[in-house]
Amino acid sequence: MRISALLALFLTFPALHAGLFSADDSSETKVRCVYSGTDGSCVEPILKSQNELVITVTGQGVAPSVTSSPAQAYALAKRAAMADGYRQIAERVKGVQVEGQDTIKNMMLQQSSTKTSVDALVRGANITNTSFKEGLCEVEMEIALSYSRILH
Amino acid sequence: MRSRNGNRPFILTHLALIATLSFGADNYYIGYRFTAKNTQAINEKLSISKAMQPCSQAISSPILILKRSSGESLQSLLEREESAFVEFAAAQELRVKNNESFSLQHSEIQNSLILPTRCYAVEFNNESVTIAATK
Numbered sequence: 001m002r003i004s005a006l007l008a009l010f011l012t013f014p015a016l017h018a019g020l021f022s023a024d025d026s027s028e029t030k031v032r033c034v035y036s037g038t039d040g041s042c043v044e045p046i047l048k049s050q051n052e053l054v055i056t057v058t059g060q061g062v063a064p065s066v067t068s069s070p071a072q073a074y075a076l077a078k079r080a081a082m083a084d085g086y087r088q089i090a091e092r093v094k095g096v097q098v099e100g101q102d103t104i105k106n107m108m109l110q111q112s113s114t115k116t117s118v119d120a121l122v123r124g125a126n127i128t129n130t131s132f133k134e135g136l137c138e139v140e141m142e143i144a145l146s147y148s149r150i151l152h
Numbered sequence: 153m154r155s156r157n158g159n160r161p162f163i164l165t166h167l168a169l170i171a172t173l174s175f176g177a178d179n180y181y182i183g184y185r186f187t188a189k190n191t192q193a194i195n196e197k198l199s200i201s202k203a204m205q206p207c208s209q210a211i212s213s214p215i216l217i218l219k220r221s222s223g224e225s226l227q228s229l230l231e232r233e234e235s236a237f238v239e240f241a242a243a244q245e246l247r248v249k250n251n252e253s254f255s256l257q258h259s260e261i262q263n264s265l266i267l268p269t270r271c272y273a274v275e276f277n278n279e280s281v282t283i284a285a286t287k
Contacts, residue, residue, distance in 0.1 A: 083263035
């Protein structure tokens with residue numbers, strides 16, 4: 001009697017153990033917190049390990065009013081459009097720092113100013129299309145984000 | 153019909169280019185900075201300096217090949233083909249700095265693109281120059 005009870009306990013314990021841990025594993029794979037805000041909420045990652053996230057932006061640049069040739073105007077407008085495109089990519093991927101300041105005197109707004117800044121290192125962005133019309137250059141750019149690119 | 157080894161000549165040429173760049177090329181440090189204010193270019197600077205000591209021999213895979221007239225220096229070549237070089241180098245690594253300020257009377261947007269100064273392997277041929285970034 002004692003031997004059979006021991007045997008039953010011996011057989012059921014691994015099954016219980018496996019069941020408990022497998023339940024934990026499945027819940028762990030379903031929810032992965034990447035950021036817990038001030039309220040302690042869990043945010044799921046936008047970039048999943050098996051997917052590639054492509055961000056597309058359009059940068060705009062204007063040719064300077066004084067240039068030595070139309071070719072130089074085009075080149076400089078394109079470069080300015082690239083700078084705008086890279087700025088948009090950096091804003092989307094890394095974020096923007098915003099500072100605001102309002103001055104109020106005698107219950108009246110005297111001065112209001114907003115400053116934003118972006119500082120980022122961008123790797124692997126590509127120009128997909130360029131158009132130049134009436135002094136305005138538009139550059140379409142895209143960057144593909146994936147875990148494999150981040151790790152390399 | 154394409155042969156089973158149709159890509160072999162391309163791969164061999166590419167490998168040969170990387171091998172010559174690794175062992176037979178000169179090393180140059182190149183940096184670039186571009187600033188635009190209110191979406192108009194205001195400043196651009198390309199800095200080139202020959203490396204006083206050899207850089208790493210490992211070459212990263214993208215290679216830029218530019219046409220060169222005889223005796224043309226790298227400085228004048230890159231000033232002529234600046235767009236091609238900037239697009240080639242920017243695809244690898246580029247620093248972006250942006251400052252915008254808005255007030256009731258005044259608004260200003262300033263964007264800067266900076267190619268961090270890094271070492272490039274440069275091979276001079278009679279009619280072309282091959283450029284690749286070192287790792």
